[in-house]
Every structure is written in C-alpha cells, then in structure tokens.
Amino acid sequence: MFPKRVLLVEDDPDTREITTLLLQHAGYSVIVAQGAASGVVESAAHEDIGVILTDMYLGHGESGVALIRSLRESGSRTPIVLTSAHEEACIAARDLEVMFLPKPYGRQALLSVMAMARACGA
C-alpha cells in the first residue's frame, strides 16, 4: 500500500480547497501545487508521496498530461489520478495508463479512487 500522502495539482482555488479538506478529513496529508512545473518540483522534493491527483487543464496552456509525461520520463512510478470535466481526459488517462476521476466529484468518488490508486499503483 502506498503512503497516505497526496500531491494535489489543481489551478482552481475552490476545487483545491475543497479537495484538500476532503482528503485531510479522511486522514491524508496533502501537498498542493497550482501548475505542472510546481507539481514536478514538489514530487521531486517529497519522496513519500503515495498518490498524485492532477487536473487535466491547469490554466495558461498548462496541462496535467504534460505533468504526467514529465513524471514518467523522470522515472516516477507513483500512482496518478487524472481528473477533469472534459471527456477527452478519460481517453488521455487510458493512453497514459493512469486512473481517471470525472468532475464534479464527491467525497465518496474521491476517496474510492484514492484508495484504489494506493492499493493498485495505477
């Protein structure tokens, strides 16, 4: 089982805040980043991250897909969950071999996908 530490990469402040609260309430320790580059830096700095949860569209041309590719190219095998309200993100998640969490998500869907990612190493 992967550690209960989550790197959340999300540009929307409300989604970031609510997701952080939901995860913390469930016992997760959460590190937040707003963009792809800060996500990759936080991932390098914290070796005990159990799951990375990233939004697909991070604003100003940044994408979760670029972040996932960068992490995999750098050798990271940390389980990743891609989240988005856009249909194409589901296909991207399948191509990148990561899990997908459709938006909007509730507490139960979030915690289920996190538990699955930690258990399976998606």
Place this chain on the structure above:
Amino acid sequence: MSRRFATHAVAGALLFAVAFGAGAQDVAATRSADATFIHHAAADGLAEIQMGNLALQQSSNPAVKELARRIVSDHTKANAELGTVAQARQVDLPTAPDADAREKTATLRGLDGAKFDRAWAAAMVLDHQKAVAMFSAEARASGGDDVQDFATQTLPTLKTHLELARQLQGSLGASTSGGD
C-alpha cells in the same frame, strides 16, 4: 412619407449605436486580454529569472549553469521590452513572480545535487511549454499591435529555451532512486 423617413432615421441611428457599442466593447475586451497577457508574461519572466539565478547558485553542473545563464539573460531582456509596451499602455507590471512560482522556487531551494538538476530541468521544460502555448496564442491573435509584435518576436527565444531544456532533461536521465 415623412413618418416613414423618421422611422428609417431612428432605425439607422439605433443600428449605428449598436454597431458602435459592439465595436467599443471589442476594443475594451482586446485591451483587457492584452493587459492580462502582459501581466502573466511579466510574472512568468520574473519567475524564470529567479529560477535561473537559483540554478546558478545551487547547481554544479556546467550544462545546467549554461542554460540558466541564457534563461536569465534572455528573460531579463524580454521583460525590459515588455516594460516599454506596458508603459505605453499604462499597464502596471508585477514586481514578483506569482505565488505558485515563488513556492516552486522555495521547494527547489531545498534540493541539491542531481536531484536539484533533474527537478530544475523538468520544471524548465514544463514552464516553457506553457510559455510557448501562451505566446503562440497571443502571436496568432488578430490586432497587429505592439503586444502581438512582442509575442511574435519573443516566441523563437522561448522555443529555443524549450528545446535546450528538453535536451538537458534527456542528458540528465531518469531518477534511479525509485523513491518518488
């Protein structure tokens, strides 16, 4: 007859007012989009300068330092040019990178050796992918004004940075620690 003329005159005036109003709205929207681009481009430029200076202090890898020097020099020049554009348009420029970039730099400061080099190179690739996307969109935008000119002229430099950062990332290789 005169009544019909009056009706046409009123209709014409209304049409003109609507058309003029829409035109004014378009101009205002373009100016607002330009101001947003100027703000983000300047803040991101400051972030690249800060990240470049950090690599110059913290890395002992000559290839990292070489790219860092180039990034600091090119982004300093680009931000000076952007300053001229902003001044002409009376747009205030940010004096520091945004919060996310400041946090990213602070986290990088805690890394050292090969770990720092790999994280820095990966961040440079992602930052410049973002910059190329943002500047390409501005360069493609209609208008033909000074902001579009700035984006068009700066874009090749950003593409070169991206290519060099990709080469650097490739040469540094993947992490073998397996810890992350």
